[in-house]
Amino acid sequence: MSRFFITASNIFGGMAYLSKEDADHIKVLRIRKGEIFTVCDGNGTDYTCRLSDNDGEDLCVEIVDKTPSPGEPNVKCSVFAAFSKGDKLESVIQKSVELGASEIVAFPSKRCVSKPEGVSLLRKTERWQKIAKEAAKQSERGIVPLVSVMPTYENAVKKAAEAELPIFCYEEEKSHSLKAALEQAGEIKTVSIFTGPEGGFEPSEAALAVQYGMKSVTLGPRILRCETAPVSVLSAVMLFTDNM
Amino acid sequence: MSRFFITASNIFGGMAYLSKEDADHIKVLRIRKGEIFTVCDGNGTDYTCRLSDNDGEDLCVEIVDKTPSPGEPNVKCSVFAAFSKGDKLESVIQKSVELGASEIVAFPSKRCVSKPEGVSLLRKTERWQKIAKEAAKQSERGIVPLVSVMPTYENAVKKAAEAELPIFCYEEEKSHSLKAALEQAGEIKTVSIFTGPEGGFEPSEAALAVQYGMKSVTLGPRILRCETAPVSVLSAVMLFTDNM
Numbered sequence: 157m158s159r160f161f162i163t164a165s166n167i168f169g170g171m172a173y174l175s176k177e178d179a180d181h182i183k184v185l186r187i188r189k190g191e192i193f194t195v196c197d198g199n200g201t202d203y204t205c206r207l208s209d210n211d212g213e214d215l216c217v218e219i220v221d222k223t224p225s226p227g228e229p230n231v232k233c234s235v236f237a238a239f240s241k242g243d244k245l246e247s248v249i250q251k252s253v254e255l256g257a258s259e260i261v262a263f264p265s266k267r268c269v270s271k272p273e274g275v276s277l278l279r280k281t282e283r284w285q286k287i288a289k290e291a292a293k294q295s296e297r298g299i300v301p302l303v304s305v306m307p308t309y310e311n312a313v314k315k316a317a318e319a320e321l322p323i324f325c326y327e328e329e330k331s332h333s334l335k336a337a338l339e340q341a342g343e344i345k346t347v348s349i350f351t352g353p354e355g356g357f358e359p360s361e362a363a364l365a366v367q368y369g370m371k372s373v374t375l376g377p378r379i380l381r382c383e384t385a386p387v388s389v390l391s392a393v394m395l396f397t398d399n400m
Numbered sequence: 401m402s403r404f405f406i407t408a409s410n411i412f413g414g415m416a417y418l419s420k421e422d423a424d425h426i427k428v429l430r431i432r433k434g435e436i437f438t439v440c441d442g443n444g445t446d447y448t449c450r451l452s453d454n455d456g457e458d459l460c461v462e463i464v465d466k467t468p469s470p471g472e473p474n475v476k477c478s479v480f481a482a483f484s485k486g487d488k489l490e491s492v493i494q495k496s497v498e499l500g501a502s503e504i505v506a507f508p509s510k511r512c513v514s515k516p517e518g519v520s521l522l523r524k525t526e527r528w529q530k531i532a533k534e535a536a537k538q539s540e541r542g543i544v545p546l547v548s549v550m551p552t553y554e555n556a557v558k559k560a561a562e563a564e565l566p567i568f569c570y571e572e573e574k575s576h577s578l579k580a581a582l583e584q585a586g587e588i589k590t591v592s593i594f595t596g597p598e599g600g601f602e603p604s605e606a607a608l609a610v611q612y613g614m615k616s617v618t619l620g621p622r623i624l625r626c627e628t629a630p631v632s633v634l635s636a637v638m639l640f641t642d643n644m
Contacts, residue, residue, distance in 0.1 A: 226621040247491075251628050256620075295622045335639055376500075376644040377470040378539045384495050387628070388635040392644065395579055395636035400620040 157194050158185050159293045161300055164197040172205050172217050179215040182207065192220065200225050200298040225298020229399035232258040232346045235386050236306075236316045238265045238353040239272065244383040249284050249303060251387045253291035256394055259302045260288065263312035267355035281305055309361060312350070317368040319348035323393075324370040325385050327356045334373045334389060338396045347393055351385040401438050402429050403537045405544055408441040416449050416461050423459040426451065436464065444469050444542040469542020473643035476502040476590045479630050480550075480560045482509045482597040483516060488627040493528050493547060495631045497535035500638055503546045504532065507556035511599035525549055553605060556594075561612040563592035567637075568614040569629050571600045578617045578633060582640045591637055595629040 160181070166173040172195045174182075187193055187207055195203045195217070204221035235252045237245060239262055249260050262284070264271050272280050284303040292300045306312035316322050321341040323334065350370065357365075366372055375385060394400040404425070410417040416439045418426075431437055431451055439447045439461070448465035479496045481489060483506055493504050506528070508515050516524050528547040536544045550556035560566050565585040567578065594614065601609075610616055619629060638644040 229620075251625075251631075254622060254624050254628050255632060256622055295624065297622065333642075334644060335642060376473075376638065378498060378500055378541065380498050380539065381495075384498050384631070387495075387631060388499060388638075388644075391632035391635035392639035394620065394632075395639060398577075398579060400578060400632075400636065 157192070158182070158187060159194045159196060159296060161196050161198050161289060161293065164199055167195070167197055167203060167219070170219050172203055172219055174215040174217065176214055179213065182215070195219075196225055196298060198298075198300050200228050202226075202298065225296075227256075227296045228298040229256040229394060229397070231344060231393070231397045231399060233390055233393055234259045234261060234316065234319060234346075234348040235390060236261045236263060236312055236348055236350040237386050238263055238351065238382065239268045239270050240353050240382045241270050246284065246287055247383050248386050249287050250291045252390055253288050253297065253301050254295040255387065255390045256297075256399060257301050257390060258299070259304065260284070261304050261306055261312060261315065263306040263309060265309050265353055265361055266358045268353040269355075277305060310364065313365050313368050313370065316348040316350045317365075317370050319346040320344045321346070322348045322370040323350060323389065324362065324365045324372045325349070325351045325375055325389060326362050326372045327352075327379065328359065328362065329372045329374040332371065332373050334375060334392060335396075337371045337373050338393065344397070349386055349389045349393070351389070352382060354382050401436070402426070402431060403438045403440060403540060405440050405442050405533060405537065408443055411439070411441055411447060411463070414463050416447055416463055418459040418461065420458055423457065426459070439463075440469055440542060442542075442544050444472050446470075446542065469540075471500075471540045472542040473500040473638060473641070475588060475637070475641045475643060477634055477637055478503045478505060478560065478563060478590075478592040479634060480505045480507060480556055480592055480594040481630050482507055482595065482626065483512045483514050484597050484626045485514050490528065490531055491627050492630050493531050494535045496634055497532050497541065497545050498539040499631065499634045500541075500643060501545055501634060502543070503548065504528070505548050505550055505556060505559065507550040507553060509553050509597055509605055510602045512597040513599075521549060554608065557609050557612050557614065560592040560594045561609075561614050563590040564588045565590070566592045566614040567594060567633065568606065568609040568616045569593070569595045569619055569633060570606050570616045571596075571623065572603065572606065573616045573618040576615065576617050578619060578636060579640075581615045581617050582637065588641070593630055593633045593637070595633070596626060598626050
């Protein structure tokens with residue numbers, strides 16, 4: 157069913173108030189008078205709405221049902237991905253949202269070839285958030301995961317380390333596996349997945365992460381691309397926690 | 401370490417014989433006389449070789465060590481992906497090879513928007529095999545997974561159903577989860593992962609797959625894109641079977 161995210165404050169009195177942009181999109185999708193579609197408040201609640209007239213201006217539709225969004229996992233996974241070249245981060249954001257990430261955080265690290273700053277970073281972040289919203293609509297999420305940027309590597313590590321299971325994906329780690337880390341963690345409600353740029357992390361960066369309490373893990377004997385690792389680990393976490 | 405795939409017949413008498421193309425690549429990588437690199441026979445054996453002279457013609461190098469390729473999982477995963485639009489299949493092939501797939505099979509299905517045929521398909525298949533080879537080098541695989549094309553949907557189903565655990569990823573499946581299918585299967589050596597095009601499978605296609613013995617599974621409440629599903633399921637299978 158077609159899906160629209162609107163701010164919770166635009167849902168009241170048994171009605172949902174949609175923007176002109178959404179009204180236009182409803183026309184493009186050829187949704188007709190009397191047909192139903194889903195409006196989501198972005199806080200995990202879905203509203204089934206019935207279209208009355210759509211004159212192409214701001215649109216007010218009747219709410220006929222209200223349910224918790226079925227697309228939300230019961231574990232909050234934050235994906236921390238280092239800046240990477242080209243549009244790789246766009247792909248990571250899109251796929252992470254589809255797979256149930258609660259947020260995506262981009263950060264600089266020593267071997268990053270691309271380190272966007274200033275206006276360029278601002279524009280990128282806007283674009284990334286748009287990609288997250290589109291992916292949330294398409295994959296039927298109950299929230300639009302936030303895309304944010306950390307100014308320094310250490311800030312990113314600190315924030316990631318707040319999760320109950322902070323996973324540091326490290327090419328030079330040979331002994332601790334992702335599965336062992338998941339098994340040892342037991343019942344968890346928050347996970348962070350921390351992955352590096354094209355050239356991987358520097359040993360000093362790995363040391364800092366461990367110092368802050370992150371769990372350094374290997375992703376096995378095959379070298380994964382920087383845009384593959386977060387998607388792969390997120391899938392593994394979703395399977396392990398029965399959210400897939 | 402730099403990695404080159406050569407045919408097994410070019411390894412004999414304690415020496416490995418590389419093509420001019422590989423010799424040129426060795427120059428580009430600035431590998432110098434006396435330095436070592438890996439030659440893989442594509443059958444799961446790695447040879448550590450030492451460079452003597454590299455005059456840019458066919459190259460003969462001394463083998464100094466021989467070990468099983470560490471990058472091979474102990475379960476054979478065949479990824480069956482329906483034809484999809486644009487370069488999505490290229491991404492599926494690249495990521496599947498990185499994640500340890502043993503082969504990738506493309507096939508037509510009813511809702512495929514793109515159904516390449518004839519010369520166009522031939523060119524695409526050549527390109528796909530090249531992508532698989534590059535991904536195998538980069539991710540340090542011990543084989544170059546074969547990319548093939550099935551002429552009909554039914555042929556693809558028949559071939560996929562030969563695996564001990566043939567997983568049919570179906571949007572309309574609501575009860576059987578991927579994890580349950582993996583748990584029920586127990587110790588397995590062969591898996592096939594079967595995923596649809598942009599619009600998903602038709603009910604009649606799902607019925608045929610089940611008739612041939614495939615296990616229809618849901619990938620959870622979120623709708624995955626056709627290029628995300630195989631990568632996600634392969635990651636989950638690799639975690640579950642301790643190959644990640």
